[in-house]
Amino acid sequence: xxxxxxxxxxxxxxxxxxxxxxxxxxxxxxxxxxxxxxxxxxxxxxxxxxxxxxxxxxxxxxxxxxxxxxxxxxxxxxxxxxxxxxxxxxxxxxxxxxxxxxxxxxxxxxxxxxxxxxxxxxxxxxxxxxxxxxxxxxxxxxxxxxxxxxxxxxxxxxxxxxxxxxxxxxxxxxxxxxxxxxxxxxxxxxxxxxxxxxxxxxxxxxxxxxxxxxxxxxxxxxxxxx
Numbered sequence: 001x002x003x004x005x006x007x008x009x010x011x012x013x014x015x016x017x018x019x020x021x022x023x024x025x026x027x028x029x030x031x032x033x034x035x036x037x038x039x040x041x042x043x044x045x046x047x048x049x050x051x052x053x054x055x056x057x058x059x060x061x062x063x064x065x066x067x068x069x070x071x072x073x074x075x076x077x078x079x080x081x082x083x084x085x086x087x088x089x090x091x092x093x094x095x096x097x098x099x100x101x102x103x104x105x106x107x108x109x110x111x112x113x114x115x116x117x118x119x120x121x122x123x124x125x126x127x128x129x130x131x132x133x134x135x136x137x138x139x140x141x142x143x144x145x146x147x148x149x150x151x152x153x154x155x156x157x158x159x160x161x162x163x164x165x166x167x168x169x170x171x172x173x174x175x176x177x178x179x180x181x182x183x184x185x186x187x188x189x190x191x192x193x194x195x196x197x198x199x200x201x202x203x204x205x206x207x208x209x210x211x212x213x214x215x216x217x218x219x220x221x222x223x224x225x226x
Contacts, residue, residue: 018052023060025050028136030069030080031173041070041078067167083171085217085226091169092213098162099146100206102153109197110152117148117194124187131179138177139170145190149197175223176216189215 026046035041046057061078064070071079103109124141127133143166150162175181189212196204220226 017056019056019059022050022052022056023063026057026060026064027067027069027170028134030064031136031139031170032134033174035080037080037082037171039080041080042076043078046078064167068164069167069171081171085221085224088169088172088220089217091165091172092217094165095146095162095169096209096213098158098165099149099209100202102150102155102158102162103197103202103205105155105158106152109200113148113151114194114198116151117145117197120145120148121187121190121194124190125184128182128184128187129179133179135173135177138179138182139173142177142190143170149193172220175220181219181223186216186219 029035029049043054043057043061046061047054050057061070061072065072069081071081073079120141124145127138127141146166147162150159153159189208192208193205193212196202196208
């Protein structure tokens, strides 16, 4: 059972604003499926859930609608979008396309980015069988790995599109990053992607990235009996 965190209490301890904290906690709640796909929410309900006033909740909802993690109808009805295999396949296709396009647009992949990716890989390896990590923690590690590939891209539209689809992918985290599915063989494709980046082989990178997302999608179908 996850402990529900109060945005007001967290904000009072210093650091992030109530709005930023509310966004983070609502995103985390969606990733953990505290609100099931297809649920209809209200801002009043979310205010009570997170212990904050209307403005931080409203702003968090607006941002998550822009991220693709929530849907708003008639500016009042807030819906947690359903998750379907077809949607996930399209998200994977876009994430793959954007990362390959980003690498093609770069003259050189920086050594700093390579070191950061390698450090993230080490954290991912250490996270296997770590019971203290939440689904959100594992999603964050995976997202960090792929975001670092986009780090040096000068094309802002590529980056914005990647962020959009990465956020939509978060809706599938409750399946993809549960502890029983976070195993060594799931990380092997990440290591292959890094090796291709390290050696500067675009063709190998494209192939390994495609293998990574194909494997992940096949696993999703198995894990959900879709």
